[in-house]
Amino acid sequence: MDDRKPTAFSLFLRAFDANEEQGALAYEELRFRLTQIMKWKGCLEADADALADEVMERVARKIGQGEQIENVKAYAVSVARFVLLEHTRKRRELGVDELPEVPVHMDTDATDGPDMRIQCLRSCLVEVTQSEADQRLIVGYYDNGSESKNKEIRRQLAEQLGLTPTALKVKACRLRGKLERCINDCVGRVTKPESTDTYHREEPAR
Amino acid sequence: MNHFGHEQITEYLFGEMDEAGHEAFENELADDEELFYQVLETENDLVDRYVSDRLERESKVRFERSLRRYPSRSEKVANARALAEHIGSMQPSASVEPEPVGLFAKLFSFRMSPLMASAFGSLLLLLISAVAFLALENRRNAAEISGLNQQLRNAANTGPVVSSGSTDEIAGELTVELEREREMNERFANEVAALRAKLREPATNTVRPDQTGVRAVTFDPKRRVREINDLRQTSADEPKWTSVVMPIPETAGDETISIKLNDSVIESGRKPTKGTNGKFSVNLRIDDSELRTGENKITVHDSSGREIAAYVLKAAS
Numbered sequence: 180m181d182d183r184k185p186t187a188f189s190l191f192l193r194a195f196d197a198n199e200e201q202g203a204l205a206y207e208e209l210r211f212r213l214t215q216i217m218k219w220k221g222c223l224e225a226d227a228d229a230l231a232d233e234v235m236e237r238v239a240r241k242i243g244q245g246e247q248i249e250n251v252k253a254y255a256v257s258v259a260r261f262v263l264l265e266h267t268r269k270r271r272e273l274g275v276d277e278l279p280e281v282p283v284h285m286d287t288d289a290t291d292g293p294d295m296r297i298q299c300l301r302s303c304l305v306e307v308t309q310s311e312a313d314q315r316l317i318v319g320y321y322d323n324g325s326e327s328k329n330k331e332i333r334r335q336l337a338e339q340l341g342l343t344p345t346a347l348k349v350k351a352c353r354l355r356g357k358l359e360r361c362i363n364d365c366v367g368r369v370t371k372p373e374s375t376d377t378y379h380r381e382e383p384a385r
Numbered sequence: 386m387n388h389f390g391h392e393q394i395t396e397y398l399f400g401e402m403d404e405a406g407h408e409a410f411e412n413e414l415a416d417d418e419e420l421f422y423q424v425l426e427t428e429n430d431l432v433d434r435y436v437s438d439r440l441e442r443e444s445k446v447r448f449e450r451s452l453r454r455y456p457s458r459s460e461k462v463a464n465a466r467a468l469a470e471h472i473g474s475m476q477p478s479a480s481v482e483p484e485p486v487g488l489f490a491k492l493f494s495f496r497m498s499p500l501m502a503s504a505f506g507s508l509l510l511l512l513i514s515a516v517a518f519l520a521l522e523n524r525r526n527a528a529e530i531s532g533l534n535q536q537l538r539n540a541a542n543t544g545p546v547v548s549s550g551s552t553d554e555i556a557g558e559l560t561v562e563l564e565r566e567r568e569m570n571e572r573f574a575n576e577v578a579a580l581r582a583k584l585r586e587p588a589t590n591t592v593r594p595d596q597t598g599v600r601a602v603t604f605d606p607k608r609r610v611r612e613i614n615d616l617r618q619t620s621a622d623e624p625k626w627t628s629v630v631m632p633i634p635e636t637a638g639d640e641t642i643s644i645k646l647n648d649s650v651i652e653s654g655r656k657p658t659k660g661t662n663g664k665f666s667v668n669l670r671i672d673d674s675e676l677r678t679g680e681n682k683i684t685v686h687d688s689s690g691r692e693i694a695a696y697v698l699k700a701a702s
Contacts, residue, residue: 212415215425218457219398227457252415271658296467304471321429323437323469345419352425359464 187243191235194242194251209252210235211356213259220263224363230266234259299365300358307357316340317358320351389413389420394427395444399451429465432458436465453670519570526566533562609696616673616700627676629683630668633657633694637665637687644669645684647677676700 192202195209210231217227238255241248248254308314319332337347389397389410396402397410414421434440435448452458613627633642643653644667657665667685678700685694 209415212421215421216411216414218455219424221400221455222457224457224460250416253412256411256415296463297470300464300467300471318472318475321433321468322472323433345422348426349418349422352422352429355429356425358468359461362464362467363460 187239190242191239191251194248206235209255211353212252213255215356216256216259217263220259222263222266224360226266230259230262233262237262295369296362296366299362299369303358303361303365307361308354312340313354316347316351317354320347321355389423391427394424395431395447397424398428398431399447400454401447428458428461432461432465433469436462436469449672519574522569526570530563530566533558610699611696612699612701614701616676616678616702626670626672627698628668628670629696629698630666631683631685631694631696632666633685635665637685637693641688642667642693643686643690645682645686646671646675647682648684651675671698678702 189199192199192206194202195205196202213231213234214227217230218224222230234255237258238248238251241254242251304314304317308317316336319336322329322332333344333347336342337344340347340350342350393402393406393410397407402410414424431440431444431448435445440448452462637657640657641653642655642657644651644655651671652669655667655669657667671683676698681698681700683696683698684692687693
């Protein structure tokens, strides 16, 4: 029998599901949603990732301290609000917001060039998709033709993959999310110098 | 099943919900898988429609306004464009075309209007014809010169019996002929060079409207008038903008401020940002379509409407 004391993280996973593997999947899903919510709150991609991690860590710590949380997801969103407020305050204190509101690389095509982004996209398509079927899915699902053509392609895709339209949508959205993240990382590696912003390198408060 | 409709989802994505509605919506986002993916799908759809220019005018204006508020969306736009281009390149009609390489790849990787594309096509055709003509001419001339040389050799060997003129006369004719050929070759070479230059010209000057960079103008108390020289009187269809940073007096540091451009309010309810040096400033983004040629007065007002700072952005096309 394993009599080791469970870590805050494993307790966190169990808060999602008694099975840790299922819990880990739910953890990843919540992290993905929080990252997205941060972006919908106006964060840059890189900030959104770091802040989502901070939220997850705080929630895990709370659970590790024995706090009973009824709805982990809703709780995480409320923590996200505080974390974002702190982040905004810190940016102000550091004068980061004194820089132009629009980052210099805002119009991404202008700096990294469309060719490079397409090259990154092509390598990322292979990297993030687990099979050729996934590649066909993303290409077919987002084929930007007419409405009726799109609907028909999506219907056929769902049929071929044995998925409901909703399950297909979720799969396509997740794949696209992964793909975009991979492309942004790839473009960032190639075009941008290492960040001099020390804020994101700080260890979160313990 | 969530109870939020398409319009509410787009309001959320465009940042148009009031605070209470926004909070309620967000609470459901993390917990309701269907709603979350519906919002994500709607955003992807908006981005894809924007990229393929299929958004209605009003939605397009709202979308472009949202780009200021959600900077990560600009990366989504760039990624969507790359994805659309990749998918386009996989279409059967495109797949049979050879992959463009080198100069031509650069040349044709730009998106062109049909008119421009047709002009390029004609120029290219002209260039190919000229090169082909030049090659044929060269071959013909080479054969002719070799024939004449042979004739010259024969003349030298057989003397006036087989020649219609003296060796000197034949040599003179050949010199004139060769000179003419040389001039012709030179003329063709010049024409080809001119055509090549013409082809290169649009490639370096053609910039997709949405590929344009962002100008950054930082005013300081001693330089309250700044100039931009590449204003494009564009519409929302061709956005280009300027990031403007303006210092404001410390007295207004904690106040809510509003900003006017040419006496029209363009931002309100803003809080100034405090820099590491303790000074306050405000930054905003102004679309070219909002600027006019000549002087543009930007004023900052405190919560009572009093003008606390004024700047001038001089714009020339």
